[in-house]
Amino acid sequence: MSSLTAFQRLRSSANVQRRFSIGLRLVIAAILIVFAIFPVLWVISASFNPTGSLATQTLIPANAGVGNYRELLNSREIPFLMWFWNSIKISTITSLVALAITTAAAYAFSRFRFRGRKAMLRGILLINVFPAVLALVATFLMVSQFGDVIPLIGLNSHVSLILVYLGTAMGINIWLMKGFLDTIPRDIDESARVEGASDWQIFIKLILPLLRPILIVIGILNYITSYGEFVIARVLLKTAEQYTLMVGLQIFTQAQFQQRWGIFAAGALIGALPIMIIYLALQDQIVGGLTQGAVKG
Amino acid sequence: MTSIPSQDGGKAGATSSISVLPRLVNFLILIALDAGVIWFLSRLVSLGYYPLAAAIFIILIFVNIVLLRQAARPIRWMVVGLALMGLFTIYPIFFTVWVSFTNYGEGHLITKEQAIAQLERQKYLPEEGRAYSWTAFRSPDGEYALWLRDAEGNGYLALPGEPLIQPQPGEMGIEEFDDRGIPATIEDYQKINAIQAATDKNLTEILFGEEGRTIQVRSPSEAAELLPLYVYDPDRDAMISQESGVVYQNLRGTFTSPDGKTLRPGFVESVQFTNFRDFFLSPALRGPLVRIILWNFAFALFGVLFNFSLGLAIAIMFNDKFFPFKKLIRSLLIIPYTIPALITILIWRGMLNPELGVFDRMFEGLFGWAPPWFTDQWWAKVAILIVNLWLSYPYFMLICSGALQSISEDYYAAAKVDGASPWQQFWNITLPLLMVAVGPLLIASFTFTFNNFNLIYLFNQGNPPMAGTPTPAGHTDILISYVYNLAFSGNRGVNYGFASAITIIIFLIVGAITIFQFRFTNMWEEVSENV
Numbered sequence: 068m069s070s071l072t073a074f075q076r077l078r079s080s081a082n083v084q085r086r087f088s089i090g091l092r093l094v095i096a097a098i099l100i101v102f103a104i105f106p107v108l109w110v111i112s113a114s115f116n117p118t119g120s121l122a123t124q125t126l127i128p129a130n131a132g133v134g135n136y137r138e139l140l141n142s143r144e145i146p147f148l149m150w151f152w153n154s155i156k157i158s159t160i161t162s163l164v165a166l167a168i169t170t171a172a173a174y175a176f177s178r179f180r181f182r183g184r185k186a187m188l189r190g191i192l193l194i195n196v197f198p199a200v201l202a203l204v205a206t207f208l209m210v211s212q213f214g215d216v217i218p219l220i221g222l223n224s225h226v227s228l229i230l231v232y233l234g235t236a237m238g239i240n241i242w243l244m245k246g247f248l249d250t251i252p253r254d255i256d257e258s259a260r261v262e263g264a265s266d267w268q269i270f271i272k273l274i275l276p277l278l279r280p281i282l283i284v285i286g287i288l289n290y291i292t293s294y295g296e297f298v299i300a301r302v303l304l305k306t307a308e309q310y311t312l313m314v315g316l317q318i319f320t321q322a323q324f325q326q327r328w329g330i331f332a333a334g335a336l337i338g339a340l341p342i343m344i345i346y347l348a349l350q351d352q353i354v355g356g357l358t359q360g361a362v363k364g
Numbered sequence: 365m366t367s368i369p370s371q372d373g374g375k376a377g378a379t380s381s382i383s384v385l386p387r388l389v390n391f392l393i394l395i396a397l398d399a400g401v402i403w404f405l406s407r408l409v410s411l412g413y414y415p416l417a418a419a420i421f422i423i424l425i426f427v428n429i430v431l432l433r434q435a436a437r438p439i440r441w442m443v444v445g446l447a448l449m450g451l452f453t454i455y456p457i458f459f460t461v462w463v464s465f466t467n468y469g470e471g472h473l474i475t476k477e478q479a480i481a482q483l484e485r486q487k488y489l490p491e492e493g494r495a496y497s498w499t500a501f502r503s504p505d506g507e508y509a510l511w512l513r514d515a516e517g518n519g520y521l522a523l524p525g526e527p528l529i530q531p532q533p534g535e536m537g538i539e540e541f542d543d544r545g546i547p548a549t550i551e552d553y554q555k556i557n558a559i560q561a562a563t564d565k566n567l568t569e570i571l572f573g574e575e576g577r578t579i580q581v582r583s584p585s586e587a588a589e590l591l592p593l594y595v596y597d598p599d600r601d602a603m604i605s606q607e608s609g610v611v612y613q614n615l616r617g618t619f620t621s622p623d624g625k626t627l628r629p630g631f632v633e634s635v636q637f638t639n640f641r642d643f644f645l646s647p648a649l650r651g652p653l654v655r656i657i658l659w660n661f662a663f664a665l666f667g668v669l670f671n672f673s674l675g676l677a678i679a680i681m682f683n684d685k686f687f688p689f690k691k692l693i694r695s696l697l698i699i700p701y702t703i704p705a706l707i708t709i710l711i712w713r714g715m716l717n718p719e720l721g722v723f724d725r726m727f728e729g730l731f732g733w734a735p736p737w738f739t740d741q742w743w744a745k746v747a748i749l750i751v752n753l754w755l756s757y758p759y760f761m762l763i764c765s766g767a768l769q770s771i772s773e774d775y776y777a778a779a780k781v782d783g784a785s786p787w788q789q790f791w792n793i794t795l796p797l798l799m800v801a802v803g804p805l806l807i808a809s810f811t812f813t814f815n816n817f818n819l820i821y822l823f824n825q826g827n828p829p830m831a832g833t834p835t836p837a838g839h840t841d842i843l844i845s846y847v848y849n850l851a852f853s854g855n856r857g858v859n860y861g862f863a864s865a866i867t868i869i870i871f872l873i874v875g876a877i878t879i880f881q882f883r884f885t886n887m888w889e890e891v892s893e894n895v
Contacts, residue, residue, distance in 0.1 A: 089687065089688065092681050092682065092687070093688070093689075095681065096681075096682070096689075096693050096697075099678065099697060100693070100696045100697065102754070103696060103697050103699055103700055103754075103758075104696060104699055106700075106708070106711050106712065106715060106754070107699060107703070109711070109715060109722060110711050113714075120720075121714055121717055121720040121721065122719075122720040124722070168442070168444055168445040168448070169445070171441045171442060171444075171445075172441055172442035172445050172446075174441060175438045175439070175441035175442055176442075179437075179438035179441075181438045181439070184438075191449070193875075193878065193882075194449065194453055194454060194457075195449075195453065196808075196811065196874065196875075196878045197453075197457065197871060197874060197875070198811075198812070198815045198844075198874070199453075200815055200817045200844055201460075201815065201844065201847075201867050201870055201871060201874075202453070202456035202457060202460060202867075203847075203848070203851070204460065204463070204847075204851045204852075204860055204863055204864060204867070205455075205456035205457075205459040205460045205463070205864075206452065206456050207852075208459070208860075209416055209452075209455065209456065209459065212408065212411070212413045212416050213416075215411055215413075216404060216407040216408060216411070217404070230448065230452065231452050233445075233448045233452070234448045234449055234451065234452025234453045235449070235452070235453060236445060236448065236449075237442070237445040237446070237448075237449055291704075294704060295704035295705055295706060297705075297706045297818055297822075298817055298818065298821075302852065313704065313706045313707075316706065316707065316710065317706060317710070317822065320710055320713075324713070324714065324717075325717065325720055328714055331710065331714070332711075335707045335710065335711060338704065338707060339702075339703045339704060339707050342702055342703070342704060343699070343702040343703060346698070346701070346702035347695055347698075347702065350694075350695065350698065354762045354766060
């Protein structure tokens, strides 16, 4: 009898302790969430603030309206939709081509044995840890020299920007991809090869379908990286109708930032939304890819 | 696995008879590619872009070898990627190294030959030189002629490359002179009116008359026998003024007279280690550079430390299967990470804006004082660390919670039996085991933060500025943003050479950290392990 109550008392005190601990952690979580989403809420509120200036903003704007959005989408001075389209176009092409390059290379590294294989794999990794920002001056001069011969791959061109992005396609992602390929048993290839399939057929028909999960992760990471890239695009693109969204938003905010705060907020929200949705919808897959070694670029 | 790897796909011999046509097509495509690239190369060479032409040539040879040699078959799978990497990643590194040993920059943008050619085009009017008034004529096929009249009123016809002649009416299709002594027509040459002639840029470039006594248009009213002002003397490596005899000696890519006058344009020339020596020894630069480097390391170190600590704390706090709303909390907490960094940084710039920003208004309301986020160097540094924390703690939260799940519960059970406190469990079990997985990412994150140009440039462009520096530098500038100022800001003259030298030094720092990272972890082995 007495031992039972002692046990019960012990259990209920553990319960109380646990409840208290969870409660405390929920309070901390609430504080952290405020820290995490306050800027986002603030920008949402700014985007609906009719006066559009930094100074007059309150968290819940009086006379909320979509004036900033209307001005953003109709303004002649800000070709916002064009920037948005440029960004989507450039990131889509870059991520798809980069994906093809990475996958084919990783397949060769995983399945073939050739001289210099290890050295090449290490070399590719080592070269790509150098931040692209460091080569900015050289990249700028090189692209402007290209343009003196063929303007299509010179300054102010999306083609040259995509090419520069693709120069770093074979970075850490090859490591991710090869790691995944290595987990696919080679017996699959061998039996197909016995039946007379070529390397190319094996790659396309057998291996590629198995790679789907990792293809999605790397494709999305590539997409997000080139969508958010700013410095190289800023240096290479010269005219407003060629800007990517990031370059456009930055240049737009350089002048009269305080007055243009509302329009900027509207543009920032529209610009951030696609990536936010992708992230939140696919967070489990992306987290899996991240923990294997990619750093946000 | 010890199965024999197929070096060449195994079936090449058996399928060769049916694949003649595709092979021929491939071969023709390769030839077309080569032809196109070689044309491109010839244009680059003619423009004087030798380093770039050399790089493309090497890449082209590499691509050809890979596509033509059977033994290189596996490389074909990555040849596009390697070619792009060679051109856009490796070549810029070599180019940067080359530039760092030169004076490339404002006033030094062209080659020595181009600079000498430009200088030798400058002319002067010698004392005994004759001056004329002139009228221009042009033929239908774009050739020019000048009708010259000297001070005595004699008329001359000047054609490029021929001696002056004094034709009379009736000769050379000249019918008659007008009242100023100028012919109305000369053969099929048509007179150009004075305004057109004065704005025709071709006209001032053309040398009329015979070699050695050439006549050039100097102004709308005057043409004269001009001589080259400067002549290059290869023995002395100097430009010599023909007018005054002054010798302009080549001094680090600029022709300079003994009394310090310089000739524009200068040219690109090797300066050996000058840029590096300046980096380490120049007293004017040392002040700002030492401060920039210290802040750069502090920024990367504290940035990673704060972000990691917060991320880990959150991960541990909610690492509990039965925690209520776990998924929702995580989704809300990673929101900062889902917004493109540029947008985030600009949002923070607005929120921290002095006087108008929400934080300043809040601080003013509560304490009657607000931190000067943009004007005080220490508060600016604090602001940058706060923004950096907001940007990246979710990344560490995600990777730490991933890594925590891989730590076996058995360790903790054993520790509890031994009576270890939660604090002891953290230091002796969680942290060491976590470090195995997260350590390399911490180092990678350090190098990323070390070069986080976006944050500095977008938030406050390195401001507040340091006082009295020879080149623009700010208190929150890191090395890479300082390089950007040197190379692109241009308000005090771009200096690619010095910018590249600093870039090389950053390369070395990042490279050393990376090699340490590979050594320290087993990444090397993991990457290249066999299946």
